[in-house]
Amino acid sequence: MDTQKTQMDNTHQAIISAIDKSQGTVEFNMDGTIITANDNFLKILGYTLEEVQGQHHRIFCEESYAGSQEYQEFWEKMNRGEFDSGEYKRIGKNGREAYIQATYNPILDLSGKPMKVLKIATDVTEQKRLDAERTEQAALIMEMSTPVMQLWDKILLLPIVGLVDSRRVQLIMETALQMISDYQAEIIILDIQGVPAVDSAVANHLIKVTKATKLMGCTCIVTGISPKVSQALVNLGIELGEILTQSTLKHGVNTALKKIGVELTHI
């Protein structure tokens, strides 16, 4: 029995030391004051142990949150012995912002009453920053890549390059309809050669755009349906119905010019 107990104690000790080495940990009293914190945690927020010991957890929170009903409910939840986990925004020393992925674990005494809260945290600030940067770049690329140009009197060209998602489609739709009205266009060419994958959602969006342009009395020609795109569309089972399509932009331009009674000839 004793060996078994020692073995278990050793295992527990190893688990605790592994957590301590790799994660930030803090212990709180049930009123939210800080009992102690390890170096990993202190490093995330830039404090020393002396600076936080005895302070309330709210020093790590934004004022608006610390004063909220939600925050009060959080500590009530802890006092009921319920566990909480998630991603939290925290404020470090001198107001620096940090994001942590954390779990708050109430620890019960022998009578089953919560006696303290153990928080285990990982710094995800850098990851958060990279995510935000990526989203920002994606948005920027999206904005830049919806240029509608006038190709000829009454003919507009809208090349679509890159990902087509619901936000982008909204933008394409608005831009296209506005330009049709501004230029009194009779034909708009949507070139989708640069779309990495025309799946059913993209096709659905394209169908909507062509329907809307039609309502404005404008013919929409979809070009850039290369052999691979057409095979994928057929396999997917997408019916483009009445939509005028052409394999290349060149063919599309020719068709458009003919429709307004212009023919290109060599000189």
Next chain:
Amino acid sequence: MIPLLTMPLLNAETFSIAGETDVAYAVLGAKNYAKQIGFTEVDQYMIATAVSELARNIFVYAKRGTIHLNALETPLKRGIEVVAEDFGPGIRDIDQAMTDSFSTGGTLGVGLPGTRRLMDDFQIDTNPDVGTKITIRKWRSR
């Protein structure tokens, strides 16, 4: 589908899906992965389209999930395996979801049956409130 003993010719790749941008990353990743396995351009495009369908489904119906890409190799052929996994609401009626023109999401409703047509193998495991796992494979001759 029969489980295969495979020799990895490429490391597996994983894309987590939590937003529409992630769908694009997974699509481009899948296309590139298929290219490295040696698929033709037409096949690369079909695989990318299939991944686009599955990744978008994750985003629309489950909010979060992952796309795993694996390279398959048997003595006779090479292939790609795509596993789309989420912990979303699951699919209530698989037969209905696999029927053309059926959709609960206000779309064309060809996504799942279409994905099956784009690929060689298609397997779906779904459990209400647990999640959905869709495994698709495409083979090329060598």
